[in-house]
Amino acid sequence: MFENLQAIGVTDTDKIEKYTLRTEGAYDILKIYYKRDKREMFARSEKFKYPRQQKRVKVDSGTGKYMNTTEIAPTLRYVIEELDAIAKREVKETDVKKKILGDLRHLEKVVQNKIEEIEADLEKL
Numbered sequence: 001m002f003e004n005l006q007a008i009g010v011t012d013t014d015k016i017e018k019y020t021l022r023t024e025g026a027y028d029i030l031k032i033y034y035k036r037d038k039r040e041m042f043a044r045s046e047k048f049k050y051p052r053q054q055k056r057v058k059v060d061s062g063t064g065k066y067m068n069t070t071e072i073a074p075t076l077r078y079v080i081e082e083l084d085a086i087a088k089r090e091v092k093e094t095d096v097k098k099k100i101l102g103d104l105r106h107l108e109k110v111v112q113n114k115i116e117e118i119e120a121d122l123e124k125l
């Protein structure tokens with residue numbers, strides 16, 4: 001029934017609780033969360049990485065200038081449609097301030113990890 005989810009290896013569709021989708025650089029990161037069993041301490045999740053589709057768009061028809069842009073991959077779009085049908089996701093108005101603060105905290109962690117990685121590489125030299 002859910003061909004696109006089965007194509008990426010998701011077979012336990014009745015246990016899907018929610019999903020998140022974010023963009024990091026030239027990739028879209030899809031994370032699927034499953035319902036937690038009573039004996040499990042943490043909920044199980046799977047992460048999938050999709051490259052963004054590259055497009056050239058004409059921005060000025062008078063001068064013929066083009067601009068490179070990216071958009072979500074078509075295969076990911078089909079997977080999201082199936083996930084919406086499964087999770088019966090309600091579109092909620094999220095507090096913009098909370099979303100921005102969450103994104104900022106995530107960025108801080110990513111940058112800190114990268115700094116530590118570079119410092120470790122420098123120590124090896």
